[in-house]
Amino acid sequence: MGDTTVVCGIKAEIAEPELDRESEGFLVPNLDLPAMCSPKFKPGPPSEEAQVLSERLNQALVASGILPLSSLCIHPGKAAWVLYVDATCINYNGNAFDATLLAMVAALRNTTLPQATYDPETHRTICSRKAPRVPLQLSANFPISATFGIFNSKHLLADPTAFEEPLLDTSISVVLGEAGKIISISQAGSAVVSDEDGGQRDVLEECIESTKQCRELLVPQLG
Amino acid sequence: MAQYSFDRRRNNGPEGSQPPIFDDHIISKSEFKKRKDRAALDIRPIFLQPGLISQATGSAYIETERAKVACAIYGPRQSKNTSFYEKGRLNVEVKFAPYSCQSRRSPMHDAEDRSIGMAIHQALISSVRLETFPKATIDIFVTIIETDGIESCVSAGSIAASTALAYAGIEVIGLVMSCSAAAMGSEIWLDPTDEESCLSDGSLVLSCMPALSSVTSVWQKGRMGPSQALACVEACQTKCNDIHAVVAQALVEGSIKRSYR
Known part of the structure; x- marks a missing residue:
């Protein structure tokens, strides 16, 4: 990345x-x-x-x-x-x-x-070299995350770099599963951003929304 | 993992686990009469990319089929301990990724990575102009992503570290190249894989500076006669000249790419 x-x-x-x-x-x-x-x-x-x-x-x-x-x-x-x-x-x-x-x-x-079989007599597990290997039984609910930072209580930055990271007041990580289900959100600091005209708004919703878009883009790439 | 080490700073697995045992894992020695995929004096193709790690002063990534090594250089920076040294110092740290070997490695340091670090240090130390940075240390961090025998770790690590030093603009008197050879009966096989070096009688890693036609280190183990050892050195030295051309080319390409950034 x-x-x-x-x-x-x-x-x-x-x-x-x-x-x-x-x-x-x-x-x-x-x-x-x-x-x-x-x-x-x-x-x-x-x-x-x-x-x-x-x-x-x-x-x-x-x-x-x-x-x-x-x-x-x-x-x-x-x-x-x-x-x-x-x-x-x-x-x-x-x-x-x-x-x-x-x-x-x-x-x-x-x-x-x-493919592995357990032999109860010898208490050993033996794997077969010839039998075809089996993929893991993964669920479709795999997690994809997106991290955002808030700089100077004004700017919402997606995917902060090493230079930006120490300067951020707030860092928000959203982990989403299948169909935009939230798996976890971690937030350090306040998610309130003040606009140029002095108004304040909470950007957590925005973060979740853009993580959803991000996941939709990434999932096809996983193959 | 053979020994279990609980470490509260990591996510821990169960107490004691064994790598899987397969029903057929015995390879008979007679299979290796003749090399299958390449000639005895051929080495595996090298992929070398300097400047992989943007945060480092200099870096290089090298891949020779299965062996994959990344190397980063930081410094020259102030030495940690206060004692005064008129010359600069070179600090080599080698780390194996836990998934680099056949069975999983514990993430802790062990004797093997220290000895590889020592070998790389030996190979490089005489090429670096240490008198140009008194009281400072150059840190060379080598991460082995995948291994294919300890010999290729040392040789690939040395080449990567020397390339990274040059890319970092640290004064060296010559690029250090490294090549390994294994004695298979009366034959000499260059750049042995893990399987081949296990079956060989002895092996040798030669590090040299082809530009100055001087040897910086020879690391030999196992059993071989003096004449065979000398023949190995000769064969490695010839191959190092070829590798030198590859590295020089990669450095030129790398610095052109950097100047466009």
Whole structure:
């Protein structure tokens, strides 16, 4: 997106399901903002920004129910798939959230899993190399987000860059699902914009409306 | 992931998970009598793009079939610790993306990325004019997006880092090129893939500055005779001359593109 570049890779592994959710697998999204992508990040453990973004991505993916976790079950109580959805930012030029969510959704859409069978006698799960791989059972309700910022309580900016981000008073992220259903909205600061003639208006509705248009444009591109 | 590491700063998966086991994963050694897709002294095609990362002083992205490496340079900037150094310093940090390998890597640092960082540092250090920036540090961050054997990580990483240094306008005495070779019996295969280097007796990574016809580092492991090692060095050096032309071309194209921005 612009100069922001995010690469997302999905690794599938096999684990024992949780005791209270015997027939459910796991979806583990993480975003890494390495020191490479921008001078403002330092090498070492994940920065605060990376932690916040990872958690918001997790919320967006879980809340949208893009992937029913029950479809990741191989054998109830014994084996289930764990999908590690890892995104790495290569170039950070603002608005990593939208770019990462888009990368994650796109990666999930072309993920295929090998057919696996659990052998109760040996307690092992064996995958077949010959049988065709199956795509994930994704719902159509995949999340697409759009982020907006308000500068100087006057200007509403869509898709803020790294230069604009620290100058914004307010940042609004709208995550929409199928048919414009709202999955989540996060807003930091006030959404009131004052016009040139002194009048004030709330722009949250406007943001949701333009996210809807954005989603309509993006969905066909996902293929 | 073999060992489980709980980290409250990340979203965590379940306690302990294994990569899938396939019903047929044994590759017999006899299959690799002769190279299938290319000649023994051929390397994989290189795609190189300088200036990928707009925020960095200099950057480069290199792709040789499956091996994909991105590199960014920041600096020269003030050294973190206060001790005085008359020369500048070069700091190389290598990071594997969690999805870069066959089985998922833990996002923490481990011994492998440090040793690759050391190898790239060794390859580059003698090419950079450190005396031109006293008290400062150049940070070289290398992210490995996909691996194809440790040898290609080192060679692709060195080429990318040297290209990025030149693109950043940092004074170097020559571009460092790097090429790997594996000893397969009596034959020498250049630029081995992961499978090939696992089956080989030994492997060698040569880094050199073709413009000055001098070697900056040789990194050899495994078992090979001295004459075979020298033959590997010769073969790598010849190939490095070719790679040098590719890199020079990419740098020219990159700087033309930058001047139009």
